[in-house]
Amino acid sequence: MKILLSSVGRRSYLVKYFKEILGEEGEVHVSNSSAYTPAFPAADKNVITPLIYDEGYIPFMLDYCSTNKIDAIIPLFDIDLGALSVDKDKFEQIGTKVIVSDTEVIDICNDKLETSRFLKSYGFNVARTFNSLESAQISLKRKEISYPLIIKPRWGMGSIGIYQADNDEELKVFYKKVLSEIKSTYLKYESQKNIENSILIQERLNGQEYGLDIINDLSANYFNTVVKKKFAMRSGETDCSMTVNNPILKELGEQISLLLKHIGNLDVDVFLDGDTPYILEINARFGGGYPFSHAAGVNLPLAIIKWLENQEVDKSTLTEKENVLSHKDLVITQLPTM
Amino acid sequence: MKILLSSVGRRSYLVKYFKEILGEEGEVHVSNSSAYTPAFPAADKNVITPLIYDEGYIPFMLDYCSTNKIDAIIPLFDIDLGALSVDKDKFEQIGTKVIVSDTEVIDICNDKLETSRFLKSYGFNVARTFNSLESAQISLKRKEISYPLIIKPRWGMGSIGIYQADNDEELKVFYKKVLSEIKSTYLKYESQKNIENSILIQERLNGQEYGLDIINDLSANYFNTVVKKKFAMRSGETDCSMTVNNPILKELGEQISLLLKHIGNLDVDVFLDGDTPYILEINARFGGGYPFSHAAGVNLPLAIIKWLENQEVDKSTLTEKENVLSHKDLVITQLPTM
Structure with a gap:
């Protein structure tokens, strides 16, 4: 293989x-x-x-x-x-x-405005999202939303062009700045689909942040949702996550799987405010948080190999141990000199 | 030990x-x-x-x-x-x-305005640095400096509160924002020394970025300067450095060592614009780039242990192999559950 x-x-x-x-x-x-x-x-x-x-x-x-x-x-x-x-x-x-996953699924995930619209249309809670400065300003005036607001690229990747606005002045300045950052980075390619509508203004979500790995097989049949609580370090310098038993978020994962019919892994960023989950982002691939699931006994690479060989995959291969706390550590690796 | x-x-x-x-x-x-x-x-x-x-x-x-x-x-x-x-x-x-190092040395390093003043007073090139909005605006008007400018905390640590301003509007907004970020993070403690002057506006340096490990023994006698060329990844997601033979920067390291008389390691961030080095920051400790020197054969921990035991340290213990290219990689480590 x-x-x-x-x-x-x-x-x-x-x-x-x-x-x-x-x-x-x-x-x-x-x-x-x-x-x-x-x-x-x-x-x-x-x-x-x-x-x-x-x-x-x-x-x-x-x-x-x-x-x-x-x-x-x-x-x-x-x-x-x-x-x-x-x-x-x-x-x-x-x-x-x-x-x-199918192109339709990828498009929903990569376009964060579409992510929000799609999930909302099926009754999921999402961060309130605006794709023009005017619409956000009107909503602010009506006191439907309040600062802090997050300004970010609609087709965003990594941490490029994400700002938190704490007042009207920052909102206006950052809105312009994100557009110019989109135009000067590789985000410009995806954003060409609609460059004038390539910036989003979003409520900042409250509550505890979680990461989900929603696992489907290669025919999009649902297997499991691994729920990981994210811990922030005081210095913000590292990642730390723990697998937890959270029925609300496990159920949410299954609902998303049945709706989206993705292939393999779906990486989801979600906030739990009281008992109400608010979905922030979804990515139709192995996300940066998968290793935390793997450390807790989930072995999606093994399942993928078995599925490719038309072998049966036991539920246990994709089931996490609970309360496994792990962090990302740095090691130095030498590269061949070019 | x-x-x-x-x-x-x-x-x-x-x-x-x-x-x-x-x-x-x-x-x-x-x-x-x-x-x-x-x-x-x-x-x-x-x-x-x-x-x-x-x-x-x-x-x-x-x-x-x-x-x-x-x-x-x-x-x-x-x-x-x-x-x-x-x-x-x-x-x-x-x-x-x-x-x-002595408190005087630490103070020069931790206060980035003092770093700039100190180095400049001894004839080193540094990024032009302003500690009030007005002084930067005057210099802009006189065309002595130009955008982009970097706004950052004077007593800064990590990546908290660092912004790039590309125009007058952004300069004003970020200046205010950095102050409010200082006040709402642990930077407030150091910044209490002079909270109204706790923000710096700096030219963005041009040229190739290098990291230096300037190594003194425990009595501040100079041993070696390891010069590492930093490589940026397209996605900005990783660190990659290579030890290089650069006489200009090795000489610079020795000059700084003799002047500052630090103890152990001094981590320096410097840009080489043509043949002219511009120093950005200095830290009187093991910096995030030390592992790249270690990967190239430098063993400062061994030297420190030997110095503590009053043993002689051979030059070779602190001498780097040239052209060793390394990167920082992520691994996942499980922590005991608390």
């Missing part, structure tokens, strides 16, 4: 999880558009690809998968999900399964 | 470096004011301390060092440096050496 983790970035832990399962029998390949990719040394083979927005990206990936007899690709970056999802069939034809 | 790394935070790699040297013969203790401290599991013993600003901090540390027969403390957080430096003698009296 040969697996390609595309847009692998710094997710060397995922490379290791897959290598543990495949052992000497299989190969873990990784790809990224930059040579300075932390996860490269951990893999059996690595390849530097064209930029995902480049027209040569899909032909390059098809050629790589064909030449290297890749059984499955797992994309790990939002833009890559969209690109590979559109051309899923082309990969199927050369014998490579792309483990990615 | 028993070493205490205080305010250890997420520096588990330093714990490991010291443990490798001390082996079963010695002990590495760590302290922090929060139980959610990533480096705790790596140490032989850990202790949760009062907040550094609490009047009980120094008595607590004295008591801990005395009870546990700690030979040396190495503080790793800016505020802790200042606190322990002031009371160095009290620790000496109970047989614990504090490996920290």
Whole structure:
């Protein structure tokens, strides 16, 4: 079995999880558009690809998968999900399964305005979201919302262009600033879909923050929702999470799974205010919080390999131990000099 | 030999470096004011301390060092440096050496306005720095400086309250915002020294960024300067550095060492614009970039242990291999549930 983790970035832990399962029998390949990719040394083979927005990206990936007899690709970056999802069939034809949700699902996740509209239309609670300065200002005047408000890119990734406005002056200035940051970073590509409506103004959610891994199989059948309570450090310098038994959020996960019919993992950021969950963001991929589930005994990489081999996956493979507290730590790895 | 790394935070790699040297013969203790401290599991013993600003901090540390027969403390957080430096003698009296520079040196490093003034007065190039909105506005009007400008806390730590202003409107808004962020975070303690002058406006430096480890022994005699070129990732999500042979910056390191007479490590952030170095910040402690020097063969923890034992330290112990490229990677570590 040969697996390609595309847009692998710094997710060397995922490379290791897959290598543990495949052992000497299989190969873990990784790809990224930059040579300075932390996860490269951990893999059996690595390849530097064209930029995902480049027209040569899909032909390059098809050629790589064909030449290297890749059984499955797992994309790990939002833009890559969209690109590979559109051309899923082309990969199927050369014998490579792309483990990615349908394009409609990716579009709902990547467009944070659409995320909010979609979830709201099905009765889920979300942060109140505005996609024009005027609409937010009117709502402020009517006292329907209040500061602090979060200004962020509609097609946002990572922490680019996220500001908290605490008053009218900041709201106006940050609104303009986020637009100029979108235009000067790689966010401009996705935002071209609607550049004048590419900024969101959102209520800041209250309550305790949780991360969910909502796990479906490769045919979108629901398996489990892992609920993790997030702890903030005083200095804000690290990540710490604990798996918890929370029936409200587990139930929420199942509802989202049945509605969205995603493939594999869905990474969800949610706040619990009293007993009411408010969903902030959803990502149709392994999220940065997956290792906390893995540390608690969940083994989605193993399940994926078994599903690919048409083997049965026992519920226990995807069931977390409760109250497992873990943190992300830094280690230094030497890279070959280029 | 028993070493205490205080305010250890997420520096588990330093714990490991010291443990490798001390082996079963010695002990590495760590302290922090929060139980959610990533480096705790790596140490032989850990202790949760009062907040550094609490009047009980120094008595607590004295008591801990005395009870546990700690030979040396190495503080790793800016505020802790200042606190322990002031009371160095009290620790000496109970047989614990504090490996920290003199208070004057700490003050120059922690106050970024003083850093700039001090270095400038000795002829070093620094980012032009203003500590009032008016003075920056006048200089802008005279076209002595131009946007982008960086607004940041004068007694800043980590990434709290750092903004880039690209125009007059942003400059005014961020100036106010940084002040309110200082007042609402732990930066307020240091900033009380001069709260109305606790915000800096600085030119954004151009050129290639480098990190220096300027290494003195425990009597402030100069040993070596390790020069590391910093690489930015497209996504800004990781750190990557390479040791390089750069005579200009090595010479700069020696000059700073002779002038400042710091103890142990001095972590310096510097930009090379053509052949002209511009110093951005200096920290009188192990910085986040030390592991890159360690990966290149420098072993300052070993040198410190030898110095403490009055042994000779060979130059080679503190000499880097050139062109060693490393990056920081993430691993997940389980913590005991509290």
